[in-house]
Amino acid sequence: MWNIRRLFFVALAIRLALAPFLTLSATFENITAVDTIIVQNFNPLSWITSYGPGFYVTYVPFYAPYSVLRLLGVHALFLLEFLFKIPSIIGDILSGYALFNIAFELFQNQRKATILSAAYLLNPYTIFISAVVGHLDPLMMGLMLISMYWMSKGRVERSALSLAFASGLRFLPALLLPIFYLYLRKQFPHKRRSYLYTFGVSSALLFSPYLLTFVQLGLTSQFLLSAYVQSFTSPLGTLGQSSPTTFKYNFTGFLASVGLWPYASILSNIRTFLVLYVGLLLAFGFLTRWGFRALTCFSGVIFGTFMIVIPLDQPHYLSWFLPFVLLGAFAYPFIPRQGPAVLVAANIAIWPIIDPGFLVALDATFPWVTGYGYLYSNWPFFNLNLQLSLSVAYGVTIAFCSVILLVCGLGSERSDSVHIEGFLRDRTVAALVLGEAIVLTFETLRLVYFPVLPSLAVVTTFSALLVVAVYSGWTIRGSRKDIQQLSRMRTVIMLAQCLLWGALALQTGSIFLLTQAIFIAVIAFTRTIRAEAILTQLIMLWSTVYISYLALTSFSVLQISLTITTLITTFIAWLAQLDMSALPRSIGIWRSKNAAQ
Amino acid sequence: MPLNDERILALFLIGLSVSIVLSYTRIPNQRSYWSDDFPFPGTVEKTAGATSSLPFQFSSRTNQESSLTMRFEPYILPFMSNQMKRVASSYLSIVGSNPIGTSGFFVADWPGNSSGVNNYPSPFGWDSGDGTGNVSIVDSTLRIVPLKPAGFLTVYNFQNRTFYSDTSNLIVLSVLNASNALWHLNILSNGTWIGLTDIQGVLTHNRAGTFVYQLPGGIDYRDPSITVQLNQTNYSTYIDVAQIQFGHTSQGSSFRIVLNGSTISTIQLLPESLFREQVSGETVHTMVPISFTSIANDNIVEFILSGGGILTISSATFHITVDTSRISPQAWSTVPYPFILYGTGTMALLLSAGWLLRSLLLWLRTNSIDQTNDRIPRDQRVSKE
Numbered sequence: 001m002w003n004i005r006r007l008f009f010v011a012l013a014i015r016l017a018l019a020p021f022l023t024l025s026a027t028f029e030n031i032t033a034v035d036t037i038i039v040q041n042f043n044p045l046s047w048i049t050s051y052g053p054g055f056y057v058t059y060v061p062f063y064a065p066y067s068v069l070r071l072l073g074v075h076a077l078f079l080l081e082f083l084f085k086i087p088s089i090i091g092d093i094l095s096g097y098a099l100f101n102i103a104f105e106l107f108q109n110q111r112k113a114t115i116l117s118a119a120y121l122l123n124p125y126t127i128f129i130s131a132v133v134g135h136l137d138p139l140m141m142g143l144m145l146i147s148m149y150w151m152s153k154g155r156v157e158r159s160a161l162s163l164a165f166a167s168g169l170r171f172l173p174a175l176l177l178p179i180f181y182l183y184l185r186k187q188f189p190h191k192r193r194s195y196l197y198t199f200g201v202s203s204a205l206l207f208s209p210y211l212l213t214f215v216q217l218g219l220t221s222q223f224l225l226s227a228y229v230q231s232f233t234s235p236l237g238t239l240g241q242s243s244p245t246t247f248k249y250n251f252t253g254f255l256a257s258v259g260l261w262p263y264a265s266i267l268s269n270i271r272t273f274l275v276l277y278v279g280l281l282l283a284f285g286f287l288t289r290w291g292f293r294a295l296t297c298f299s300g301v302i303f304g305t306f307m308i309v310i311p312l313d314q315p316h317y318l319s320w321f322l323p324f325v326l327l328g329a330f331a332y333p334f335i336p337r338q339g340p341a342v343l344v345a346a347n348i349a350i351w352p353i354i355d356p357g358f359l360v361a362l363d364a365t366f367p368w369v370t371g372y373g374y375l376y377s378n379w380p381f382f383n384l385n386l387q388l389s390l391s392v393a394y395g396v397t398i399a400f401c402s403v404i405l406l407v408c409g410l411g412s413e414r415s416d417s418v419h420i421e422g423f424l425r426d427r428t429v430a431a432l433v434l435g436e437a438i439v440l441t442f443e444t445l446r447l448v449y450f451p452v453l454p455s456l457a458v459v460t461t462f463s464a465l466l467v468v469a470v471y472s473g474w475t476i477r478g479s480r481k482d483i484q485q486l487s488r489m490r491t492v493i494m495l496a497q498c499l500l501w502g503a504l505a506l507q508t509g510s511i512f513l514l515t516q517a518i519f520i521a522v523i524a525f526t527r528t529i530r531a532e533a534i535l536t537q538l539i540m541l542w543s544t545v546y547i548s549y550l551a552l553t554s555f556s557v558l559q560i561s562l563t564i565t566t567l568i569t570t571f572i573a574w575l576a577q578l579d580m581s582a583l584p585r586s587i588g589i590w591r592s593k594n595a596a597q
Numbered sequence: 598m599p600l601n602d603e604r605i606l607a608l609f610l611i612g613l614s615v616s617i618v619l620s621y622t623r624i625p626n627q628r629s630y631w632s633d634d635f636p637f638p639g640t641v642e643k644t645a646g647a648t649s650s651l652p653f654q655f656s657s658r659t660n661q662e663s664s665l666t667m668r669f670e671p672y673i674l675p676f677m678s679n680q681m682k683r684v685a686s687s688y689l690s691i692v693g694s695n696p697i698g699t700s701g702f703f704v705a706d707w708p709g710n711s712s713g714v715n716n717y718p719s720p721f722g723w724d725s726g727d728g729t730g731n732v733s734i735v736d737s738t739l740r741i742v743p744l745k746p747a748g749f750l751t752v753y754n755f756q757n758r759t760f761y762s763d764t765s766n767l768i769v770l771s772v773l774n775a776s777n778a779l780w781h782l783n784i785l786s787n788g789t790w791i792g793l794t795d796i797q798g799v800l801t802h803n804r805a806g807t808f809v810y811q812l813p814g815g816i817d818y819r820d821p822s823i824t825v826q827l828n829q830t831n832y833s834t835y836i837d838v839a840q841i842q843f844g845h846t847s848q849g850s851s852f853r854i855v856l857n858g859s860t861i862s863t864i865q866l867l868p869e870s871l872f873r874e875q876v877s878g879e880t881v882h883t884m885v886p887i888s889f890t891s892i893a894n895d896n897i898v899e900f901i902l903s904g905g906g907i908l909t910i911s912s913a914t915f916h917i918t919v920d921t922s923r924i925s926p927q928a929w930s931t932v933p934y935p936f937i938l939y940g941t942g943t944m945a946l947l948l949s950a951g952w953l954l955r956s957l958l959l960w961l962r963t964n965s966i967d968q969t970n971d972r973i974p975r976d977q978r979v980s981k982e
Contacts, residue, residue, distance in 0.1 A: 005961040013609045020617050032631045032921075039630070039924055041678035047635060061947055075628040076621055090950075097957065100964075110964070213676070220675045221894050227637075227670035 004100060004114050011096060011121035015089045015131040020082040024357055026316070027081045027134035034059050034084075038067070046213045048231045053209055054168025055136060058087050087139045088130035094142025095323060096121040098149045103331045105152055106292070116330040120323060125344040129316050132358070137319040140169040144176070145323055148299070151180060152292050156191040160198035168206040172306070172320070175277065179284050179298050186290040246384070248350050249313035250395040253388045258551050258560060265311070273309040277302060280406075287410050293332060297409030300324025304402030308395060318347050325401050334408040338537060339401045346394040350387045355379075386448045389548035392567070396544055400574055432471055433534050439463045440542040443512055447549065457512065464515040468522065471535070475526045490576045494524035494536075497543075497573055500566040507559055508550070516543075536573075543570045630922040636690070637915040639667035642897065652693070652911040659700040659850075659905035669896045669915035677919075684923040687892055689854065689861075689885040693910040695796070698866030700904045701849025705842040706765045730825070738773050738837040741780075741825045751783070751824040760843050762816040767809060767846065767867075768793070770823075771839040775805040777832040778825050782810060785820040792824075796867070798881075803828060805836070809867065850904030854885055857897055861887055866906050880911075889917070 033051060036042040037060065044056055062083040069079065096117045103113035120126055130138045147162035159180075167174040177199070184195055217225040244256035255264040280302055288294035303320040307313045325343065328335035352358045359376040443460040450456055498520040505513035516539070523536055547570060551563035641649055646656040646663030656663035677685065730743040730750035743750040770782060781801045782793045793810045794800045802808065812818070821841065827834045850866040862885045896915065902908055 004964050008957075008961055009606050013606065016610070016613055020613070020620065028631060032633060035630065035921055036633065039921055040633070040681045040919060042673075042681055043676045046673050046676040070628075074621075074626065076624055076626050077628050078620070078624055079617070080628070082617070093957070097960070216675055217672060221670075223668075223895050224670050224672040224675070228672040231672070 004110075004117065007114060007118050007121060008093065008096065011127075012089070012093065014122075014127055015085075015092065018127065018131040019085040019089065019134075020078060022132045022358065023078070023081045023085075024133045024352075026136075027084050030055075030059055030084050030134065030136065031080060034063055038063055043209075043213060045209050046217075046228070048228070050170060051136070052168045052171055053206055054165055055170075057206075058136070058139065058169065059084065062086055081134070085131060085134040087136060088134050089138075091136075091139030091142035092121060092126055092130045095126075095138065095145050098142065098145035099323060099326065101149045102145070102152065102296070102327070105149070106331060112331065116326060119326050119330050119340070123322075123344060125318065125322065125347055128348065128352070129319055133316065135316040135319065136169055137316045140166050140173060141319050141323060143169070144173045147173075147180075148296065151183065151295075154188050154191065156184060156188060156195040157198045160195045161202050164199050164202040164206060167203065172303075175302055176299050178281050179295055179302075182285060182290045183292065183295045187292075244311060247312055248384075248387045248391045249315060249317065249347070250308050250310075250398070251392065252311045252313070254392050254548055254552070257385075257388055258564070268309055268311050270310065273306055276305050276309065280305065283406075283410065294409045296324060296327055297405040300328065300405045301402050301409065304398050304405065307398055308402070315347055315351055318343060321398065321401075324405060328401065328405055328408065332408065335401050335404050336537070339397060339404075342397045342541060343394065343401070346390045346397065350390050350394070354381050354383060354387050354390075356381070381449070383448055385549055385552040386444075388552055389545045392548040393541055393544040396571060396574055397541075403575070429474070429534075432467065432474065433538065435463070435470070436467050436535060437538055439467055440538070440546075444542070444546060444549070447546070457510075461512045461515060464512055464519070468515060468519050471519070472522060475522070490573075491524050493569070493573050493576050494520055497566065497569045498524065500562065500569055501543075504547075504550070504559075504562050504566055507556075507562055540570060540574050544574075630924075632921060633919045635671070635673055635917045635919075637669050637671050637917075639669040639898065639913055639915060642666040642668050647900075647902075652909045653900075655900075655902040655906065655908040655910075657699050657905050657907055661905065662901060662903045664899055664901040665910065666897060666899050667913060669898060670894065671892065671896070671915060671917055672894075673917065674892075674894055680924050681919050682889070684920045685889045685917055686920070687887045687889045687915070687917045689856075689887060689898065690912075690914045690916055691883045691885065691910060692880065692912045693883075694908060695881045696850075696852055696864070696866050696902075696906050696908040697869045698846075698850030698904060698906045699869050700906075701846050701866075701868045703767065703769070703842075703844055703868060704847050705769075705844040706760070735837065738839045740835050740837050741823065742833075742835040743778075743825050743827055751822050759817055759819045762812040762818065763814050765843040765845055766812050766814065767842075767844055768812070768821070769840075769842040769844070770808045770810070771841070772802075772805045772808070772836055773839045774835070774837040775803060776836070777828045777834045778836050779803050779828050780823055780825040780836050782808075783822045783824060784818040785822075786816055786818040790822075791818075811867075848904075850902065850906040852906070852908065853899075853901045853903070855899040855901065856887060856891065857893065859891070861885060866904075866908075869907065892917075 033044060033049070034056065036044045036047075037056065044051075045053060063080075066080045066083060099120050100113045100117040103116045104110060107113070126138065129135050143162045143166035147159045147166060150156070150159035150162060163173060163177065163180065167177075181192070181195070184192055213228070214225065217228050244252050244261055247253040247256070251264070252261070252268060255261045255268075280298060284290070284294060284298045288298075300321060300323075303317075303324065307317050307321060322340065322343065325335060325340045329337045329340050356376060356379045359379065439460060442463070446453070446456045446460055498517050501513055501517035501520060505511070505517055520539065523539070544567070547563050547567045551560055551567065554560045554563060641653075643649075643666045644653070644664065646658075646661050647665045648654045653665050655665070671687075730741065732742075732750075733740050741750055768782070768784075772780075779801050780803075783790050784793060785791075792800055793812075795802075795808045796811050823836075823838065825834070825836055846865055846868055849868055852864045852866060853860055854862040898913070898915075900910065900913070
C-alpha cells in the first residue's frame with residue numbers, strides 16, 4: 001500500500017536516476033552564472049538578472065565537490081550538472097512535504113493529502129523541470145509553499161524566513177507578502193510585528209550584498225549607478241531581444257503570428273499586470289475573509305495572471321502555478337482534474353516533445369547514442385504553428401483555472417464544494433470518449449503533418465461520423481435518466497459555435513469540420529449530462545487547438561476572421577463549462593439558476 | 598524477508614553511484630565553458646534630422662546630414678576582474694533596415710556582357726569547367742545547363758584579370774531566367790574558392806534577378822565562377838546570365854558610427870537607383886566590433902548618415918563578451934571576496950540542510966501510517982509521534 005514515505009522515496013529515486021544523465025539549458029545557465037564567481041572572480045550582483053542573491057547562496061556550495069574532484073583530475077561536466085540539479089530536487093521534496101501538510105491540516109485526511117502530494121511529486125512535468133532541466137523555480141516554490149504551511153500553523157518567524165529566502169531566489173514571491181500579511185492580521189494578530197521584523201531583517205541580510213555594488217558604483221559614477229538602478233526592470237523586457245512570434249506559452253506567439261500583436265501588446269505588458277495585481281490585492285482585502293483558502297487561491301491567481309499578461313511566458317513558469325491548481329483540483333475540488341492534466345500535457349507537448357529537447361539532453365551526456373545532434377536536427381515533428389496552437393489551449397486553461405481559483409477565493413470559507421463525480425461507469429461512455437479523443441488527435445496530426453493525403457481525411461471523417469452515430473444512439477437510450485435541466489445560455493453558446501463551425505466547414509470545404517459542427521449541435525440538445533460534460537470539454541479543448549492552427553495557416557482574410565470569431569466563441573464556451581463543473585454552491589451563479597429551473 | 602524502504606533507497610543510491618562511476622569511464626573527462634554576454638541598451642541623448650524614439654528613422658534628404666547620439670553605460674566595468682578583462686571583447690549590435698543611399702551612382706570598372714567586348718575566349722568570356730552540362734549563347738545571354746541528376750556545372754571566367762576590393766568592392770550579376778536551378782557565385786581569392794553571399798546574406802539562389810555582392814576591403818580576387826545545380830531532376834534546368842559587372846559607387850551616401858569622438862565604422866551605401874529591388878524592406882542585424890580597451894564607463898555613440906538615405910534603426914545595444922573558456926579555471930588563486938560572502942551563507946545552508954534532512958526522515962517515519970487511519974483526526978491517534 002502506498003504511504004507518504006514510499007511516495008517520497010520513489011519520487012526521489014526517479015529524480016536521482018534521471019538527473020545525472022539528462023540535462024538541458026537551465027543547468028548550463030546556472031553553471032555559467034556561478035562560473036562568474038568561481039572562474040571569473042566577478043561580483044555577480046553587479047549584473048542584474050532574474051536571479052536574486054539567494055541563487056548564489058544556494059548554488060555555490062554545489063560547486064565545491066566539483067572543485068575538489070577537479071583537483072583529483074576529474075573534469076567531467078556531467079558530474080557538475082548533476083550537482084546543480086540537487087537544489088531543484090530539494091525544492092520538489094519541500095513542495096511535496098508542504099502540500100501534504102497543507103492538505104492534511106485542511107481536511108485531516110491522510111489519503112487526500114497523499115494523493116495531492118503524489119500528484120505533485122510523480123507528475124512528469126515536475127520531474128522534467130527539476131531532474132532534467134534543473135531550473136531553480138522548484139526550490140523557490142518549495143520554500144514558498146512551506147512558508148504558507150508554517151503560516152497556517154502560526155509559526156510566523158519560520159514562515160517569514162522561508163518567504164524571504166524564496167524572494168531571494170527570484171523576486172516574484174515577494175508579491176505575495178501583502179496577502180500573507182492580511183492573513184496573518186486576521187489569524188495571528190499578535191504575531192504581526194514578529195513576522196514583519198523577521199521578514200525585514202532576513203531580507204535585508206540576504207540582499208545586503210547589493211549595498212556593496214551600490215556603494216562602489218556610486219563612488220565611480222552617478223551615471224553608472226543610475227543605469228544600474230534602471231536595469232532592475234530589464235529581465236521583464238525581453239521582447240526587444242527576440243521575436244514574439246516564437247513565444248509559445250501564452251497568447252503572445254499566436255497573436256503575433258496572426259498579426260494582432262500591435263493591438264494586443266497594449267494590454268499585454270508589465271503595466272497591465274501591476275494594475276491587475278493591485279486589483280487582486282484590493283479584492284483580497286475587501287471581498288474575502290482573509291482565510292487560508294482565499295490565501296492559496298489568490299496566490300495562484302496572482303501567478304496565473306502574471307503568466308497570461310506578461311508577453312514572455314516560459315515552460316518553467318508553470319512551476320509557480322501548478323501547486324495551486326493541484327490544490328484546487330485535489331484538496332478543494334473546485335477545478336476539474338482535467339485542468340492540471342491539460343496544463344501539464346500541453347506544456348510538455350510544446351517542449352520537449354514537438355521540439356525534442358530530450359534528444360539534446362541525451363547528446364550532452366551520450367552523444368554517440370543520438371548521433372551528435374543528428375536526430376535532433378532531423379526530428380520530423382517540428383512545427384511552430386502546432387506549438388502556437390497548443391499555446392492557445394494552454395493559455396485558455398491557465399485563464400480557466402485562474403478564474404475558478406479567483407471565484408473560489410472570493411467564495412465563503414465553508415466547505416461547500418461538491419465532489420466531481422467520475423463519469424458514469426458505462427463502457428459505452430468510456431469507449432465513446434476514448435474514440436472521440438483518438439479521432440480528434442488523429443485529425444489534428446493529419447492536418448499538421450499530412451495535409452495533402454485525401455485517404456486519411458476520409459478515414460478521419462468516417463470515424464467522426466461513427467462517433468456521432470454511436471453518441472446519438474447512446475443518448476436516445478440514456479435520455480430517460482436525465483440528471484439536470486439544460487442551461488439555455490450554454491445551449492445558445494453551443495449553437496452559435498455550431499454555426500461558426502459550419503461556416504468554417506463551408507469556407508474550407510472540410511467535411512470533418514461539418515461533422516464536428518453536427519456533433520456540437522447534437523450535444524447542445526442532449527439531456528444526458530455526464531458523457532456530454534466530458535465530451536464537451538474534450539471538443540472545446542480540441543477546437544481551441546484546431547481553430548488556432550487554422551488561423552495560423554490561413555491566407556484568406558475571411559477564413560482568418562472566421563477562425564478568430566470561432567476561437568472567441570470557444571473561449572466563451574469554455575467559461576460556460578463552469579456550469580458543468582463542481583463549483584462551490586455559493587458562487588455557482590449559473591448553477592443556481594439551473595437548479596431553480 | 599522483505600526489505601524496508603530505507604534499505605531499498607540505500608540500494609538505489611549505491612546503484613546510482615556505480616552507474617555514475619561506470620558512465621564516467623565512457624563520458625569524456627572534460628569541461629566546457631560558455632561565453633558570458635552582457636548587453637547594455639542605450640539611452641538617446643540627442644537627434645538631428647532623425648526621429649528621437651524607436652524606431653529611429655534618418656532623413657532621406659540628400660543635402661542634409663542626420664544623426665542620432667546615444668549613451669551607453671556598461672556598469673559592470675568597475676567590477677570586472679583582471680582575468681575577465683584579459684578575455685573580454687565588445688561590439689555594438691544594430692538591428693534595422695538595410696540602408697539604401699538616395700545619392701550617388703554605380704561605376705563599372707569592368708562590365709562583362711554578351712557583346713563580346715572584353716570577353717575571352719568564348720563570346721561571353723566564360724568556359725565550362727567542373728561538372729557535366731552545356732554552356733551556350735541564347736538570345737545574347739549565357740545559358741548554363743547542368744545535365745546529370747543531382748549534378749552541377751561550374752562555369753569559369755578565364756580573363757586572367759585580378760580585381761581589388763579597395764577599388765572594385767561590388768559585383769553585380771544579372772540573371773534573366775532561372776528554371777528549376779539552384780545557383781551561386783564564387784571567386785578565387787588567395788588560391789581559395791569562396792562562395793559569395795549577396796548583400797541580403799543569401800548564398801544560393803533559385804530565381805532570376807539582379808544580385809549585388811559587396812566585398813570587404815583589402816581583398817584581391819579573380820576568376821569569378823557560377824555553379825548551377827538541378828533543383829528537381831524531372832524538369833529542364835538552366836539559368837541565363839545577361840551581365841556581370843565589377844565596380845564601386847561614387848558620390849554616394851555614407852553611414853558612420855563614431856564612438857567617443859573616433860570613427861569606428863564607415864559604410865558606403867548602395868545607390869537606390871541601382872539596387873532598389875535588392876534591399877527594400879529587409880531587416881539586417883549588424884555587429885560592429887569595438888576594441889575593449891577603447892570603451893569607458895560613459896560612452897557616447899553617434900550614428901551619422903551623410904548624403905541622405907533610407908535607414909531605420911530598431912535597436913542598438915552595446916555588448917561586452919567574456920570568453921570564459923580562455924580563462925584558466927585555477928585563475929582564482931586568491932579567494933575572491935564574493936566567495937567569502939557567499940561561503941559564509943553556504944556553510945549555514947549546509948548545516949541547516951543536514952538538520953532539515955534529519956527532520957524530514959523523522960517526519961516521514963511518523964506519518965507513514967496505514968490508510969485505514971485516514972479519517973481519524975491527528976490528535977486522537979495513539980500510535981503516532
